[in-house]
Amino acid sequence: MTAVTKTSVPAARGPMVEAWGIFRRSPSAMLGLALLAVVILMTFAGPFLYGVDPFEIVWAPLTPPGQEAAIPLGTDNLGRDILAGLIEGGSATLAVGFAAALITMLIGVMVGAYAGFYGGVVDDVLMRFTEFFQVLPPLLFAMVVVTLFQPTLVNVALAIGIVSWPQTARLTRSEFRRIRTLEYVSAMRAIGAGDSNIIWRVILPNALPPLIVSATLTIGMAILFEAGLSFLGLSDPNVMSWGLMIGSGREYLLDAWWVVTLPGAMIFLTVLGVSLVGDGLNDAFNPRLRER
Amino acid sequence: MSQLLSVRDLKVHFPVGNRGTVHAVDGVDFTIPHGKTLGIVGESGSGKTTTALAIMRLAPITGGEIDLDGTPISRIQGEDLRRARTRFQMVFQDPFSSLNPRDRVGRIIRQPMDLLGLGEPSDRDTRVEELLQQVGLRPELKSLYPHQFSGGQRQRIGLARALATRPELIVFDEPVSALDVAVQAQVLNLIRRLQRESGLTYLFISHDLGVVRHICDEIAVMYLGQIVERAPAAQIFAAPRHPYTQALIAAAPSLAPEHRRRGGGARLQGDPPSPVNLPRGCRFASRCRLAIDECRQVMPKLRECSSGQVVACHLV
Amino acid sequence: MTQPVLDIRNLKVDFMTRRGVAHVLDDVSFTVAPGELLAIVGESGCGKSMTALSVLGLVPTPPGKVVGGSILFQGRDLAQLRRSDMRKIRGGDIAMIFQEPMTSLNPVFTCGEQIAEAVRLHQNVSPGAAHARAVEMLRAVGIPEPELRANAYPHQLSGGMRQRVMIAMALSCQPRLLIADEPTTALDVTVQAQIFSLLDELRHKTGTAIVLITHDMGAVAEMADKVAVMYAGRIIEQGPADAVLDSPGHPYTRGLLASIPRVYADPDADLPEIPGIVPALTDLGRGCAFEPRCPLAINACHAAQPRHVAMSANHSAACIRLKTGEVLA
Numbered sequence: 001m002t003a004v005t006k007t008s009v010p011a012a013r014g015p016m017v018e019a020w021g022i023f024r025r026s027p028s029a030m031l032g033l034a035l036l037a038v039v040i041l042m043t044f045a046g047p048f049l050y051g052v053d054p055f056e057i058v059w060a061p062l063t064p065p066g067q068e069a070a071i072p073l074g075t076d077n078l079g080r081d082i083l084a085g086l087i088e089g090g091s092a093t094l095a096v097g098f099a100a101a102l103i104t105m106l107i108g109v110m111v112g113a114y115a116g117f118y119g120g121v122v123d124d125v126l127m128r129f130t131e132f133f134q135v136l137p138p139l140l141f142a143m144v145v146v147t148l149f150q151p152t153l154v155n156v157a158l159a160i161g162i163v164s165w166p167q168t169a170r171l172t173r174s175e176f177r178r179i180r181t182l183e184y185v186s187a188m189r190a191i192g193a194g195d196s197n198i199i200w201r202v203i204l205p206n207a208l209p210p211l212i213v214s215a216t217l218t219i220g221m222a223i224l225f226e227a228g229l230s231f232l233g234l235s236d237p238n239v240m241s242w243g244l245m246i247g248s249g250r251e252y253l254l255d256a257w258w259v260v261t262l263p264g265a266m267i268f269l270t271v272l273g274v275s276l277v278g279d280g281l282n283d284a285f286n287p288r289l290r291e292r
Numbered sequence: 293m294s295q296l297l298s299v300r301d302l303k304v305h306f307p308v309g310n311r312g313t314v315h316a317v318d319g320v321d322f323t324i325p326h327g328k329t330l331g332i333v334g335e336s337g338s339g340k341t342t343t344a345l346a347i348m349r350l351a352p353i354t355g356g357e358i359d360l361d362g363t364p365i366s367r368i369q370g371e372d373l374r375r376a377r378t379r380f381q382m383v384f385q386d387p388f389s390s391l392n393p394r395d396r397v398g399r400i401i402r403q404p405m406d407l408l409g410l411g412e413p414s415d416r417d418t419r420v421e422e423l424l425q426q427v428g429l430r431p432e433l434k435s436l437y438p439h440q441f442s443g444g445q446r447q448r449i450g451l452a453r454a455l456a457t458r459p460e461l462i463v464f465d466e467p468v469s470a471l472d473v474a475v476q477a478q479v480l481n482l483i484r485r486l487q488r489e490s491g492l493t494y495l496f497i498s499h500d501l502g503v504v505r506h507i508c509d510e511i512a513v514m515y516l517g518q519i520v521e522r523a524p525a526a527q528i529f530a531a532p533r534h535p536y537t538q539a540l541i542a543a544a545p546s547l548a549p550e551h552r553r554r555g556g557g558a559r560l561q562g563d564p565p566s567p568v569n570l571p572r573g574c575r576f577a578s579r580c581r582l583a584i585d586e587c588r589q590v591m592p593k594l595r596e597c598s599s600g601q602v603v604a605c606h607l608v
Numbered sequence: 609m610t611q612p613v614l615d616i617r618n619l620k621v622d623f624m625t626r627r628g629v630a631h632v633l634d635d636v637s638f639t640v641a642p643g644e645l646l647a648i649v650g651e652s653g654c655g656k657s658m659t660a661l662s663v664l665g666l667v668p669t670p671p672g673k674v675v676g677g678s679i680l681f682q683g684r685d686l687a688q689l690r691r692s693d694m695r696k697i698r699g700g701d702i703a704m705i706f707q708e709p710m711t712s713l714n715p716v717f718t719c720g721e722q723i724a725e726a727v728r729l730h731q732n733v734s735p736g737a738a739h740a741r742a743v744e745m746l747r748a749v750g751i752p753e754p755e756l757r758a759n760a761y762p763h764q765l766s767g768g769m770r771q772r773v774m775i776a777m778a779l780s781c782q783p784r785l786l787i788a789d790e791p792t793t794a795l796d797v798t799v800q801a802q803i804f805s806l807l808d809e810l811r812h813k814t815g816t817a818i819v820l821i822t823h824d825m826g827a828v829a830e831m832a833d834k835v836a837v838m839y840a841g842r843i844i845e846q847g848p849a850d851a852v853l854d855s856p857g858h859p860y861t862r863g864l865l866a867s868i869p870r871v872y873a874d875p876d877a878d879l880p881e882i883p884g885i886v887p888a889l890t891d892l893g894r895g896c897a898f899e900p901r902c903p904l905a906i907n908a909c910h911a912a913q914p915r916h917v918a919m920s921a922n923h924s925a926a927c928i929r930l931k932t933g934e935v936l937a
Contacts, residue, residue: 012436012437187391190348190382192375193403472652473868477869477879480869507869540798545801552830552853563799
């Protein structure tokens, strides 16, 4: 017995620390994280290193990449610098992606948490409400919102958020339904904890892992959505974004591949990075893969 | 001896869709004197866990009275109920789901004091350390997370959490059934030692007859939502009167050579009927080898058959 | 003496883990004769379930690997068999039943279909004959109205009934060996008694050997002819059930038996405890794995693995404090 009691106290390892340990060992997840880091670094540090106005006409239209040393990635159909567009457009695209994901989480978690926790009539009402939004054709609905109001970045983010929250609500609801029956929730009731304490401070932190994964994937989806709307000419023409670049260059695809392909590649790399991170998080949070 | 807990005609009924009502607990009566332990034994579906949850006010009560030393805990609501919760606490069955995996152990044990405003906030951490020591864990372990402990240690943490409010009554729901035998003995001894030291009163739910025999002063046997027999522990094993109690004791394998038998001693055929469509008469009649017509028509009432022993059977 | 159905010799299974190599099974040897029931007991993580998985060739590889020893089943070494040959034996000559009858049955097929499927996998019979065999098996395991129950889905049956269906499925191909891993742990005592009676009756009738994996000494007392007690991947004591239960040799077995609360014991005395917890398999020393918790440990216990010492004809325990033919006081 003495041998047992003398051993030193092991270091405290929280669930998040353990998850990071698993995440760190996954090459694909780390690749995704690196891709995202490069994209974010480029959009935030880029303007300081490459201070060209993306709307300014700098050279002859449709100059291919590599022809002029001063314009490494060429120009678009109006003679604007593509590299400047990629740098500037990244922040708009990422902002729309993150903002849409945030809106999705806010509405989805709120609705899902109450529906899952209270069940019964509350659940019925909230889920019918959710289904109403779920059956809306997402692209069509977003187009309607953007054309009815101004096609500003805020409206685009709102439109994407409004069409994608039902999925998050369903996921939150099922997690809450599972966790509310666990004994540690009963234990909290037995020591007099109120409903909002249990919902937000006990169940939500335990429901977070799949929600974080879903939020990550929502970011990727929102970026694609924004590109889609821009391609259809439904995004803010005054703000440079990758989608806008693709949208305005689409007619020149056959003559000047770089006008559309380069912003397309940026979207591809960003969404790939987000998805790899999402997969890595999913594995890291999934206890079945964890060694005992 | 004065009674700490008295439960009269407790009923917990649940609707199941539109198919009817589950009579999970259907008219249960018992009392527990100060500093004593009542055990409730029964098979799955007997309503023993629901009885425990109803007393903890964690399951909705359909009818009946629960009185804790003068406080009608079945009737109080809101803030009164919240404040009364300091006086009755629970230890749960599953050591792996009864502790919030995101909280450090120190916080888990401190939480009851924080939520119910017990003691000075500055003293609470010291109290956490005392509690850990009381359940046989080193105070330094309070900064760890639940998954860093073994099943037995987690059950000790659950016990420390229950003790944090200095309750009078602790309800145990199968506290050792998920533990290995050697660890089970450690936890059972701890539970008994705490009662000796602090004069606690226990309600102990279990399916294991050896465990209740060891822990309890009095034992109630439940079948389909009702108590069919209740008696002092020694007496119920020495002279079980209800045919179901007899079958239950006979079915439990025994290690003692004089009681050992080979090849499984099944005395009881079939499974309990569904708690939705209950028979009119005695609920055990369909599996009882002694049943007569009266048993199928009239529900037997609990009657005293010898000192301290009550039985619900027409044939006793 | 008849030739054993199963003869395991010096079986070793290793697991690669983050913290190093764990000897999950180390030098495990035992035999089971036709119609005999051997119980393997121990606490969680002692290796009892891994022993069962090894016999069925189901050790998860990687991280696990059978690194030594032999598993002789009717004279053939299962450790050397190819996967396809192993599949033919599994569910045929060797059958297994599990702890949780709900998850081991497929919810979308009726019980009759599942038994018939098992029959057709191992025997060349017509669908009609397989169905008839399924009904016959359901009757044999004591299910009332077997013709009706064959058409029931698993969720329509109680836990005890589902376990009977599992047993019917396991026995449908007349296995020579049945491995039952905690078959009654999820069931109530009165239903457990029914299942035990059924298994006992079947093995006497069919001569099927049974390996019962359990943590419950009560089940051992009730069912077993022989018992092997495992601790930290090794068999530390084995012998006839009565001998092990009544005069246990190893300090662990004795501690385990003493710590069980009994109905007919003095309830006022505290239960004797085994202090401490089971060690992690990755940091076992050279010596006896039980030594840190053992009340009888001496310095020599550190030095090397204790050999099995014979206490009587078939009863032995691995403890250096034991002398041949002697029971420690």
